[in-house]
Amino acid sequence: MIEPSLHPLKQQLDVSDPLAALKAEVTRLRLQNHFLRTVVNEMTSGVIVADAQPDYPITFVNRAFCTITGYAPEEVIGRHCLFLQGPGTDQAAVTRICEAIAAARPVHERLLNYRKDGQPFWSQIAISPVRDDQGRVTAFIGLQTDVTAQVLVEQALAEREQLLRAVGKMAQIGGWELDLVTQRMVWSEEMFAIHELPIGEPPTPDVALWFYPPEVHHLVREAFERCLATGAEWDIELPFRTARGQSRWVRSIGQPVWEDGQIRKLRGTFQDITRSKENELALRASEQRYRMLADMLPGTIVFMFDTGLRLTLVAGADLKRLGIDAARFEGQCLTDLFDEPHRSVLLPLCYQALLGQSSRIDYTFRGEIFDTSIMPIERASGQISGGLIVGRNITAERQITADLLRAKEAAERTERAQAAFLSAISHEMRTPLNAVIASAELLLTDTLTPSQRSLIETIRIGGEALLALVNNVLDLSKIEAGRVEIAAEPTDVRAIVHAVLNLFKREADQKGLLIEAVIDPHLPALIVSDPARLRQMLMNLVSNAIRFTDRGGVLITASVIGMATDHPQVEIAVRDTGTGISAQQRSHLFQPFNHVDNDQTRQSGAGLGLAISAQLAHLMGGELTVAGQPGQGSTFTVTLPLQPVAYSPPVTAGQSVASGQSAVLRVLVAEDNEINQQVVLRLLQALGHQVTIVANGVEAVQKVQQQSFDVILMDVQMPEMDGEEATRRIRALGNQIQQPRIIALTVYALADVRERCLAAGMDGFLTKPVRLQDLRNALSTNPVPSQPSTVNTWQSDPVIDWTVFGELLTALVDQQPEIVTRTLALIQHEFQQQLDQLRVSIARGDVEQVQRLAHRLKGSARQIGAVRVAHAAKALEHAATARMQLEPLFDALQYAVTETLRLFAESQSRHENHR
Known part of the structure; x- marks a missing residue:
């Protein structure tokens, strides 16, 4: 190529002369080199x-x-x-x-x-x-x-992108953009992580919509369409399900991108707010529980505050009397509400609560004394979200304490140890003690701090110990007065032994002791005796054995002796590996108010149990003896006359009184209603079975993977997971577990319900209320036909089905008479609580909650024979479903509950008088 600047020169040269041509070429190359150098330098x-x-x-x-x-x-x-x-x-x-x-x-x-x-x-x-x-x-x-400037820009962009990615991952915030022209969707990495999708091509908007439950699809569409039509941004919180089926909550924010006056794109953020949403819902539920509890407990006030000392809840039945306006206080800061001297006393304790420390003080407010607890509120993650102030008015208690102290001082100056007065006062003490124990058991069902649970458990254990002492004193006074009547009825010794064994197994386990029972296979299935007194004697003996045994174990044996003679006997022995008893100690062991030793450091009772057991054995035609040496353990033996019931052949190992039924079945009861739990528990224990109770299907599935069961009594309708789903999951475990028989428990007797239960994998069906004979038949491989039940109309129904209630009462009395009082107190508490919840729900217009509560009350009432309450609850449930007026039906339900509780109380009174 010849550059333009060289072309004229070339035309002037005479190329015919070689030398001239060479010079010309050199000149051209020099010029070309200069030209190229100039270009390169520029x-x-x-x-x-x-x-x-x-x-x-x-x-x-x-x-x-x-x-x-x-x-x-x-x-x-x-x-x-x-x-x-x-x-x-x-x-x-x-x-x-x-x-x-x-x-x-x-x-x-x-x-x-x-x-x-x-x-x-x-x-x-x-x-x-x-x-x-x-x-x-x-x-x-x-x-x-x-390219330094370019590299620095690229590095800055990369660092910014890395920072945004890290921040988005920490905050669980993803970003997205949708090009409305090309319909191309762009997602950040965190968007894929939240959806649990592999990083790749994002789904289209239509596909992405199905990550939300169908019931919220319209909310997503409305927000999207409103933005396209008006340019309105959106910020909504929605339930969400990931590609792997995980349920979450998300916050979606979107806004338009305008170009040339038109919306060309949509972009926004997408955040996983599951944890904060769960905390919010848990806090809301917690506040509601505290509010209801505070409103129900007289003399109690509750203040809940957040980490900024702002009051989020003020509740209590005595607020108005104390001049506290809850509406004005909520939302205010404690530092603005407290004046001296309250500020200097309470604020430091509130700050300590936010640091995780609990405090308890006696606090005087407006002349009244409050037992005040200030404690932190912790989330499931362990993070402290606020604090709680609970004040219980103890002014009256302090006055009572002072009065009791004066009474004690007066009592110490006088002697009131006469037997007649002791017997009378024992009767009077049983009722309040039963109330204390029942109240403690009910409190233990609430959400409590470890300190509160420990205190209430102490109250319950102390109350039961005191009640046992009162019962022993009463029994002793009856025995000495000759007023004890010994029953003569069919008695299943096996069932009693196993029931006592199960009752004390937990106590033995806590002490690290082995407790077992061995029963002679030749022992008849039923003998004539007093089952309640036999159970009482055996409980006294086993309780003593565990109390005085620190290592080893306790063995219960039941056998037949003297079969070849005219006077065969049943011998029940309780052997332990405890401290043993000397011959001198045995001489006065069965005398009232005597102990093996007088060492006050030993754990011991009033010295009545063995005396009562010995006298009961004598009244039943037998005797109680003791053998043993110091350091070699002891053996207490009850010998009773053996009188079989009609023809009752010996039961071989593995069989019990119910034909074809296992001696002791391991029964899991899945039931959410507390009254139903207690009723079924008592019925099963009356049949001599081992019982474990769970409150929902989730717990049932977990429990069968932890231990084996022979039978599951599965309530069909439960929270969290119903009985049908729980059954399907248990059957899906296959050979991983020992597959039990599963029997449905339901208030419905409809054919479609039965079909669904059987389709889910259940083996049987029991309709509430559960009858003792029906339960025995369901658990037996050879059931005894029961009489068909009749169905009355609402107008002809009695208030109470005494057949159902009588079976329950009999089962309770057979175990321990005091359980009747506790169970009736529990029924009264449960009915009143559900009435209060229904009243609140009706006032709020929450018909769905009314429907759920009425359904639950209906099941509880049927289980205990409260026919009128069950029908009134059913009518209220149907009215709520049909969106009818609820107040008149609620009044009818309230009247039915009042009448039922009155009749229950009269029945209990008659039962006490009979005893």
């Missing part, structure tokens, strides 16, 4: 030429190279072409450049080099080999472009 990119010698010396650099590097040409010529690298230079890139040069092939790299003054800069380098006419490499030419 380039903004650095140019470097290196000779193809082994050390690749530099032979030329242009002006731009010198400007970029700060070196003069004479400082560069002759040096190695890679002399600009330094400590930060990527050696892998240098190696690739060297390999390309050695192979005489072009190479492109981005490299960190260093200027003459030591400052680093980024170069985009392109190196190519230069070949002669024979194809030999004679040199290398490189182009160097300073």
Whole structure:
């Protein structure tokens, strides 16, 4: 190619003269070289030429190279072409450049080099080999472009993107953008993580919609369409299900992107708020529980505050009497509400609660004394979300305490130890003691702090111990007065032994003792005796054995002796590996108010149990004896006359009184209603079975994977997981567990319910209320036909089905008479609580809650024979479903409950008088 500037000169030369032609060529080449050098020097990119010698010396650099590097040409010529690298230079890139040069092939790299003054800069380098006419490499030419500014921008963008990605991951916030023209969706990595999808192509909007439950699809569509129509942004919280089926809560924020006056794109954020939503719902539920509890408990006030000391809940039945306006207080800060001296006393304790410390003080407010607890509120994660102030008015209790102290001082000056007075006062003490124990048991069902639970458990245990003492004193007074009547009825010794064994197993386990029973297979299934008194004697003996045994165990045996004689006997022995008894101690062991020793440090009772047991054995035609040596344990033996019931052949091992039924079945009861739990528990215990109770299907599935059961009594309708789903999951476990028989418990007797239960994998069906004979038949492989029940209309129904209630009463009395009082107190509490909840729900217009509560009350009432209450609850349930007026039906239900409780109380009174 001939440059334009050389063309006129060429036309002037005479090329016929060789010398002239040579001169002309030299001149042309010189001009061409000057032209090329000028062009190269004017380039903004650095140019470097290196000779193809082994050390690749530099032979030329242009002006731009010198400007970029700060070196003069004479400082560069002759040096190695890679002399600009330094400590930060990527050696892998240098190696690739060297390999390309050695192979005489072009190479492109981005490299960190260093200027003459030591400052680093980024170069985009392109190196190519230069070949002669024979194809030999004679040199290398490189182009160097300073891309430092570009690299810094790229690094800043990468760091910003990394920061945004990290922040989004920590906050669980994803970002998204939808191009409305191309319908192309772009997601951040966290969007895929929240959806539990692999990173790739995001789903389309229509597909993404199905990650939400169908009932909220319209909310998503409305927000989307409103934004497209009006440009309105959205910010909504929605339930959500991931690709792996995990239930979550998300917060979706979206806004339009305008271009040329039109919405071209939508973009927004997407945040997983499951934890905060659960905390919010839990806090709301907690506040509601505290509010209801405070309103129900007289003399109790509750203040709940957040981490900023702002009151979120003020509740209590006595607020108005104390002049506290809950509506005005809620939302206020404690620092603004408290005046001196309250501020200096309470605020430090509130701050301690926010640090995780609990406090308890007696606090005087407006002349009244409050037992005040200030404690932290912890979330499931362990994070403290606020604090709680619970004040219980103990002014009257303090007065009572003072009065009791004065009474004690007066009593110490007089002697009132006469037997008649002791017997009378024992009767009077039983009722309040039963109330104390029942109240403690009910309190233990609430959400409590460990300290509260420990205190209430102490109250319950102490109350039961005191009640046992009162009962013993009463029994002793009856025995000494000759007023004890011994029953003569069919008695299942096996069932009694197993029931007592199960009753004390937990206590034995807590002491690390082994407790077992061995029963003679020749023992008749039923004998004539007094089952209640036999159970009482055996409980006294086992209780003593465990109390005085620290290592080893306790063995209960039941056998037949003297079968070949005219007077066969049943011998029940309780052997222990405890401290043993000397001959001198045995001489007065069965005398009232005597102990084995008088060491006050030993755990012991009043010394009545053995005396009562010995006298009961005598009244039943037998005797109680003791054998043993100090340090070798003791054996207490009850010997009673053996009188079989009609023809009752011996039961072989593994069989019990119910034909075909196992001696002791391991029964799991899945039932959410507390009254129903207690009723079924008592009925099963009356049949001599081992019983475990859970409150819902989730717990049932977990329990069968932890231990084996023979039978599960499964309530069909329960919270969290119903009985049908629980059955399906248990059957799905297959051979991983010992598959039990599963029997449905339900208030429904409809054919479709039965079919659903059987389809789920259940084996049987029991309709509430559960009758004792029906339960025995269901658990037996050879059931005895029961009489068909009749169904009356609402008008002809009695208030109470005394057949159902009588069976329950009999089962309770057979175990322990005091359980009747506790159970009736529990029924009264449960009915009143459900009435209060119904009243609140009706006032709020929450018909769905009314429907649920009425259904639950209906099941409870049927289980205990409260027919009128069950029908009234059923009518209220149907009215709520049909959105009818509820107040008249609620009044009828309230009247039915009042009448039922009255009749129950009269029945209990008659029962006490009979005893």
